[in-house]
Amino acid sequence: MGFIKNRIIKIEIKLAEKRVLELREMKLGSKIRDLRKKRNMTIKELAEQSGLSTGMISQIERDKIGISVTSLWKISQALGVFIGDFFDKKICENNLIVKKNQRKRIELVNSNAVYELLTPDLSGKIEFLRLVIEPGESNDNEKISHDGEECGIVLQGKLLVKLGEKEYILEEGDSIRIDSTIPHRYINIGDITSISIWAITPPKF
Amino acid sequence: MGFIKNRIIKIEIKLAEKRVLELREMKLGSKIRDLRKKRNMTIKELAEQSGLSTGMISQIERDKIGISVTSLWKISQALGVFIGDFFDKKICENNLIVKKNQRKRIELVNSNAVYELLTPDLSGKIEFLRLVIEPGESNDNEKISHDGEECGIVLQGKLLVKLGEKEYILEEGDSIRIDSTIPHRYINIGDITSISIWAITPPKF
């Protein structure tokens, strides 16, 4: 009985530590402090701008307490940053380069188009791709959608971009940025191979 | 006295509503519910995976209470998404295209290199750029750093990428992904004009 009671107390302590540890892993507190200092703001000024208390900002910056999403939003507004930027994805620092002849090909089930991956892997924030579509072909049989946004530039050929009910024609050198949640599809309407570069965030594959 | 007392009660109510309103604006609850359903998970299953209570997940999804960053992290892990993806930036849907002859040039103070913006503006998640550097020139006099990451592909010429204390050579067709917090600089070490495409998130200009 005493043995069990000791174990329960021990577990409770561990859970509490874990909570603060997770925040420390995200390095949220130090990110906020660094940003605040970069802006030459005192804790008092940030408190005023955000409508939060100085005490809390002090404790947050030193990872003493957790923070709600709402309060983090307020801090992001006061610091003039996008709240999503507090959450960082770190990419592998060893393997940076993809040589021309080392690109990974992504072949699709229902399309002859070919995507080539321009990053070593998909662990980063950006999916960087080279897309090759033969004349009359498209990147997919039907319009697809996913979270996020994507930017593309046509290096060669001519692309028809179907976006929802709208259509856009891209000539060589033209570029586009779309909201990827809108169903979309790319078709080569020229008579030569179309080559384009695409950057997508967050990654979809 | 009774007039003042009524006003105090009224203000308290308003502040509480505002807190939930901010979360509703972010549409966090519905994003979580949509994702959970897309994964064919019950609230009970998500609770088990995240180590949180069913009661809380129910209330979060319906925007009844706020949520701490730590708990949101746990939910993001259980749903298999990156926590930053819960925070969305919506781009303008009217103005998508940049024609070849309409690109905005970004000229730098301390460099002859030229960036051309491939998106209509900087309101999106991705900064998409075309970089032109003449032989022997670079994009900056010294290494710069900023938050986030960037991917690039060399379309023409040869680039030396200085990244912290390391150096990498990119030939035509090669691509790279770097952590932008590491000081970096790009130099054209070839004998023809270097042209490259870069995607940066979050935007730095």
Added chain:
DNA sequence: ATTAATATTTTATTATAGTAAAATTCATAA
């Protein structure tokens, strides 16, 4: 060195997130 002003941290308290259990709702099978 001292002093005063400001900035930050700590403390005791209040507000709200997060829980366990009960209540209600929903879906399905007979």
Added chain:
DNA sequence: TTATGAATTTTACTATAATAAAATATTAAT
């Protein structure tokens, strides 16, 4: 239609974020 089991929501309680005020630390001026 009813009964049952599972899923979700609600409720009363616990844990922790967030506050106001006090205590402490820091900085600049003399």
